[in-house]
Amino acid sequence: xxxxxxxxxxxxxxxxxxxxxxxxxxxxxxxxxxxxxxxxxxxxxxxxxxxxxxxxxxxxxxxxxxxxxxxxxxxxxxxxxxxxxxxxxxxxxxxxxxxxxxxxxxxxxxxxxxxxxxxxxxxxxxxxxxxxxxxxxxxxxxxxxxxxxxxxxxxxxxxxxxxxxxxxxxxxxxxxxxxxxxxxxxxxxxxxxxxxxxxxxxxxxxxxxxxxxxxxxxxxxxxxxxxxxxxxxxxxxxxxxxxxxxxxxxxxxxxxxxxxxxxxxxxxxxxxxxxxxxxxxxxxxxxxxxxxxxxxxxxxxxxxxxxxxxxxxxxxxxxxxxxxxxxxxxxxxxxxxxxxxxxxxxxxxxxxxxxxxxxxxxxxxxx
Amino acid sequence: xxxxxxxxxxxxxxxxxxxxxxxxxxxxxxxxxxxxxxxxxxxxxxxxxxxxxxxxxxxxxxxxxxxxxxxxxxxxxxxxxxxxxxxxxxxxxxxxxxxxxxxxxxxxxxxxxxxxxxxxxxxxxxxxxxxxxxxxxxxxxxxxxxxxxxxxxxxxxxxxxxxxxxxxxxxxxxxxxxxxxxxxxxxxxxxxxxxxxxxxxxxxxxxxxxxxxxxxxxxxxxxxxxxxxxxxxxxxxxxxxxxxxxxxxxxxxxxxxxxxxxxxxxxxxxxxxxxxxxxxxxxxxxxxxxxxxxxxxxxxxxxxxxxxxxxxxxxxxxxxxxxxxxxxxxxxxxxxxxxxxxxxxxxxxxxxxxxxxxxxxxxxxxx
Numbered sequence: 051x052x053x054x055x056x057x058x059x060x061x062x063x064x065x066x067x068x069x070x071x072x073x074x075x076x077x078x079x080x081x082x083x084x085x086x087x088x089x090x091x092x093x094x095x096x097x098x099x100x101x102x103x104x105x106x107x108x109x110x111x112x113x114x115x116x117x118x119x120x121x122x123x124x125x126x127x128x129x130x131x132x133x134x135x136x137x138x139x140x141x142x143x144x145x146x147x148x149x150x151x152x153x154x155x156x157x158x159x160x161x162x163x164x165x166x167x168x169x170x171x172x173x174x175x176x177x178x179x180x181x182x183x184x185x186x187x188x189x190x191x192x193x194x195x196x197x198x199x200x201x202x203x204x205x206x207x208x209x210x211x212x213x214x215x216x217x218x219x220x221x222x223x224x225x226x227x228x229x230x231x232x233x234x235x236x237x238x239x240x241x242x243x244x245x246x247x248x249x250x251x252x253x254x255x256x257x258x259x260x261x262x263x264x265x266x267x268x269x270x271x272x273x274x275x276x277x278x279x280x281x282x283x284x285x286x287x288x289x290x291x292x293x294x295x296x297x298x299x300x301x302x303x304x305x306x307x308x309x310x311x312x313x314x315x316x317x318x319x320x321x322x323x324x325x326x327x328x329x330x331x332x333x334x335x336x337x338x339x340x341x342x343x344x345x346x347x348x349x350x351x352x353x354x355x356x357x358x359x360x361x362x363x364x365x366x367x368x369x370x371x372x373x374x375x376x377x378x379x380x381x382x383x384x385x386x387x388x389x390x391x392x393x394x395x396x397x398x399x400x401x402x403x404x405x406x407x408x409x410x411x412x413x414x415x416x417x
Numbered sequence: 418x419x420x421x422x423x424x425x426x427x428x429x430x431x432x433x434x435x436x437x438x439x440x441x442x443x444x445x446x447x448x449x450x451x452x453x454x455x456x457x458x459x460x461x462x463x464x465x466x467x468x469x470x471x472x473x474x475x476x477x478x479x480x481x482x483x484x485x486x487x488x489x490x491x492x493x494x495x496x497x498x499x500x501x502x503x504x505x506x507x508x509x510x511x512x513x514x515x516x517x518x519x520x521x522x523x524x525x526x527x528x529x530x531x532x533x534x535x536x537x538x539x540x541x542x543x544x545x546x547x548x549x550x551x552x553x554x555x556x557x558x559x560x561x562x563x564x565x566x567x568x569x570x571x572x573x574x575x576x577x578x579x580x581x582x583x584x585x586x587x588x589x590x591x592x593x594x595x596x597x598x599x600x601x602x603x604x605x606x607x608x609x610x611x612x613x614x615x616x617x618x619x620x621x622x623x624x625x626x627x628x629x630x631x632x633x634x635x636x637x638x639x640x641x642x643x644x645x646x647x648x649x650x651x652x653x654x655x656x657x658x659x660x661x662x663x664x665x666x667x668x669x670x671x672x673x674x675x676x677x678x679x680x681x682x683x684x685x686x687x688x689x690x691x692x693x694x695x696x697x698x699x700x701x702x703x704x705x706x707x708x709x710x711x712x713x714x715x716x717x718x719x720x721x722x723x724x725x726x727x728x729x730x731x732x733x734x735x736x737x738x739x740x741x742x743x744x745x746x747x748x749x750x751x752x753x754x755x756x757x758x759x760x761x762x763x764x765x766x767x768x769x770x771x772x773x774x775x776x777x778x779x780x781x782x783x784x
Contacts, residue, residue, distance in 0.1 A: 125492065125496055129492055129560075132560055132566065132567055133560070133561075133562065136560060136562045136563055136566065137562075163569070164527075164531075164567045164568060164569060165566070165567065166566065167555065167557065167568045167569055167570055167646075167647075168569065168570065168646075188534065190534065193496075193499055193500070193503060194500075195500065195503045195504075196503055199499065199503065199532070199533065200499055200531045200532065201531055201534045202530070202531060202534055202535065202569065203534055203535065279534075279535075280534075
């Protein structure tokens with residue numbers, strides 16, 4: 051098992067990553083609680099809820115399942131968790147555990163952050179993608195008009211990451227999570243990047259997962275410790291996300307996963323970075339790795355103006371100018387303000403390149 | 418004009434109290450903002466919104482009116498403010514102003530605390546009662562099952578208190594506000610207490626109001642600066658509120674105001690304190706002052722068990738034992754855990770005494 055610590059403004063919390071942890075949840079609680087509410091979702095519930103319940107000796111343990119999927123990350127789900135917490139008699143010495151992926155973590159964390167103006171909560175991520183959202187203290191729900199619009203910065207009391215819960219993930223979910231790991235590697239760690247480029251996502255094993263997740267979390271923690279409230283450095287974590295989020299909002303959380311669209315966003319960032327800094331970046335290597343690991347890279351035809359306008363409606367937009375996270379080299383991110391005109395040109399070029407590459411791919415396949 | 422400073426965990430903010438401030442709002446903003454949304458309620462809007470709008474030179478000033486009254490302090494109002502903020506294009510450099518009483522301040526503050534995970538907000542209280550809620554950073558909405566259940570600790574960027582906006586308050590609202598001032602005086606300031614006992618609420622004037630409000634805010638600030646997140650000392654501010662809130666929840670925010678019920682709660686605290694510490698406290702003087710100032714002191718017949726159970730459902734209850742704030746003397750508050758049995762006896766005695774006093778009052782009147 052690996053253990054790391056994350057420093058938040060209010061407190062430092064432990065992140066434990068290993069096998070079998072869900073059967074020993076109690077050992078990882080930072081203190082005694084008067085009662086515990088486990089929030090999970092319909093799919094995770096079937097697999098792991100009873101394990102976690104059984105691992106807690108507290109007499110007052112309750113559970114609540116929210117619907118699965120991004121669309122559950124809304125104000126109604128949030129309010130239902132509050133109702134459940136009141137009905138179970140949770141007080142200021144109680145704990146809420148978020149057992150699930152990013153959606154469960156985000157909405158549950160926001161409920162805990164606001165229940166009686168904030169009680170302890172613990173993240174128990176059950177997806178690879180959630181390694182990213184489970185540390186750093188960003189909790190939120192979506193507004194009907196915009197993603198993650200309503201939330202808090204609220205650090206968990208602990209993160210308990212049982213990698214065994216990742217074995218039930220399907221290939222799409224594994225890809226989605228590894229795109230964020232790739233992002234972290236590009237931002238800060240050439241060694242992790244090299245390791246990922248050698249990784250076949252269909253043949254992962256426990257210790258490899260533990261090491262990749264630990265590295266990813268350490269990179270993220272290193273950034274959020276310096277800039278918890280996203281005044282500067284933390285913006286680097288948006289590498290690949292400005293385009294990724296725009297595509298997500300166009301496709302409406304449909305057949306593409308978050309990470310799959312971030313992967314495309316990362317390719318875009320690499321290309322724009324090469325132009326901006328007249329430098330060579332491993333676009334080709336990343337493209338090949340994504341392709342070999344079955345990331346969907348063939349975008350449907352989209353109006354570049356629509357993409358641009360979605361990029362601008364992202365909440366990180368300041369005074370309507372887009373700040374893009376770029377790379378001067380692997381491990382050297384930088385922010386660049388970019389005019390609409392230039393950005394539109396980059397989008398068009400990128401769409402064209404991706405289209406040509408996918409046609410070439412098809413041709414090769416036909417040969 | 419009086420000016421005082423309040424230290425919060427995240428920053429120190431100025432509180433300005435004086436005449437005519439709403440015509441110079443811009444002078445009291447701590448910095449420039451990309452846009453400003455003023456949230457007010459239907460009744461305040463008619464009186465003061467245009468003054469505040471006119472006093473801001475920022476080109477992007479928007480306004481939003483919520484319904485008046487406690488029942489508007491709910492999740493729907495909260496979400497509507499978020500929607501309005503998005504529609505107006507507010508970003509992380511924007512400001513939300515809460516122009517109104519405690520309800521407007523609480524729900525608007527919570528919206529600001531969570532919009533994009535927190536943007537600046539300024540309190541512009543328009544009631545005497547709101548002097549209390551506008552400092553200290555408690556923001557919240559009510560859950561259908563419990564008051565102030567969903568919220569944050571989130572300090573404002575400034576408090577701008579124009580006492581001219583208090584001249585439109587009716588007698589009930591003046592009484593409501595002065596009950597909280599009386600509470601603060603009892604907790605910490607014998608001089609303010611003596612001054613209040615000489616105050617006729619029907620003949621207030623500007624400088625007197627400014628001085629009372631400044632004193633009250635300084636007392637509150639002194640407490641919340643030591644214990645922003647209510648781990649200990651801040652609980653003293655609940656003096657009179659355990660019974661007050663219980664009565665409020667029984668009457669359902671009807672014809673009694675918050676402060677009127679707190680006034681009854683203060684009398685109860687004084688009586689219980691006399692028993693607990695075998696000491697003399699100025700129950701008689703407070704009772705007479707409340708009576709002379711037309712506070713309604715005649716409670717309807719209520720089952721004491723019902724009152725007790727409502728007291729216990731208050732969210733400050735820890736492990737189901739009631740902690741009551743008592744006074745060893747004026748300026749010397751203390752917390753005491755009290756058994757259900759004893760508390761029930763105190764409630765019954767208090768109900769009986771209040772009933773006898775009101776019958777005596779009626780007899781005197783008949784003579």
